[in-house]
Amino acid sequence: MARLGCIESGIKISIQNLDFFYGTTQALRHITLDIEDRSVTALVGPSGCGKSTLLRCLNRLYDLYPGQHATGEILMDGKNILDPGTNLEQLRADVSMVFQASTVLPMSIFDNVALPIGVLFQAPRSDRERMVETALRDAAIWDEVKDILTTPAASLSGGQQQRLCIARAIGTGPAILLFDEPCSALDPISTAHIEALIGELAKRFCVVIVTHNMQQAARVADVTAFMYLGDLVEVGKTEQIFSNPKDPRTRDYVTGRFG
Numbered sequence: 672m673a674r675l676g677c678i679e680s681g682i683k684i685s686i687q688n689l690d691f692f693y694g695t696t697q698a699l700r701h702i703t704l705d706i707e708d709r710s711v712t713a714l715v716g717p718s719g720c721g722k723s724t725l726l727r728c729l730n731r732l733y734d735l736y737p738g739q740h741a742t743g744e745i746l747m748d749g750k751n752i753l754d755p756g757t758n759l760e761q762l763r764a765d766v767s768m769v770f771q772a773s774t775v776l777p778m779s780i781f782d783n784v785a786l787p788i789g790v791l792f793q794a795p796r797s798d799r800e801r802m803v804e805t806a807l808r809d810a811a812i813w814d815e816v817k818d819i820l821t822t823p824a825a826s827l828s829g830g831q832q833q834r835l836c837i838a839r840a841i842g843t844g845p846a847i848l849l850f851d852e853p854c855s856a857l858d859p860i861s862t863a864h865i866e867a868l869i870g871e872l873a874k875r876f877c878v879v880i881v882t883h884n885m886q887q888a889a890r891v892a893d894v895t896a897f898m899y900l901g902d903l904v905e906v907g908k909t910e911q912i913f914s915n916p917k918d919p920r921t922r923d924y925v926t927g928r929f930g
């Protein structure tokens with residue numbers, strides 16, 4: 672499968688003047704944001720500011736729901752993915768998403784990762800086995816599951832299930848990984864594992880993460896974007912956003928005065 676691009680660094684996603692509507696309610700206003708390849712960009716801001724909505728625009732997940740639409744441009748390697756002719760199956764293979772609660776399927780550990788690989792690549796079983804192993808290794812869970820691959824995925828711990836979801840997300844060979852509050856249901860040790868894994872994955876993927884947890888953004892993100900009431904208020908290197916924010920709303924948020 673053709674990846675979205677193999678550039679060594681630079682802008683992977685260029686969002687231009689993006690508006691988003693739930694029916695007639697506007698949830699995003701004139702968002703313009705460049706997202707770097709091979710780095711972690713965190714979307715932060717108070718509840719309801721539009722973080723998840725923005726994330727769901729990047730793989731057009733909203734298209735599954737009637738009445739939701741976006742205008743503007745989201746360029747990925749120069750192509751506007753909001754164009755009506757975009758192949759959504761391919762887009763969602765190229766732009767994988769990991770959700771808040773682990774979404775393991777009621778099947779074995781192996782099949783959880785093999786299923787989307789099989790749908791996308793009609794590969795022979797031996798190739799699929801190799802691809803599943805690679806994805807499980809890349810998600811730092813292979814050693815824990817290699818002897819129990821036929822066991823139901825639901826028997827894994829919460830943190831293991833989330834790493835299995837990450838394996839499933841990377842198994843299809845995406846270029847971009849989206850994480851929507853991936854640690855909100857996890858204990859501190861599992862959270863640390865996922866954060867370390869995100870750091871590793873950012874060496875190869877463009878990673879965008881939504882988080883409520885400011886410490887998490889500070890730990891994992893290279894770039895942080897602060898949103899408020901559907902607007903993108905400020906974006907910058909994470910260190911700058913936390914130590915020297917330019918907008919008073921960003922300052923109030925990162926210092927815990929609201930949110």
Ligand SMILES: Nc1ncnc2c1ncn2[C@@H]1O[C@H](COP(=O)(O)OP(=O)(O)OP(=O)(O)O)[C@@H](O)[C@H]1O
Nearest residue numbers: 693696698716717718719720721722723724725883
């Ligand atoms: N399905 C929907 N229908 C109508 N409005 C929605 C829908 N989903 C979200 N919204 C509204 O869009 C706005 C942005 O919501 P969104 O979930 O993107 O915010 P968020 O910053 O991710 O919030 P949270 O941190 O609480 O998850 C909010 O005002 C929300 O009420």
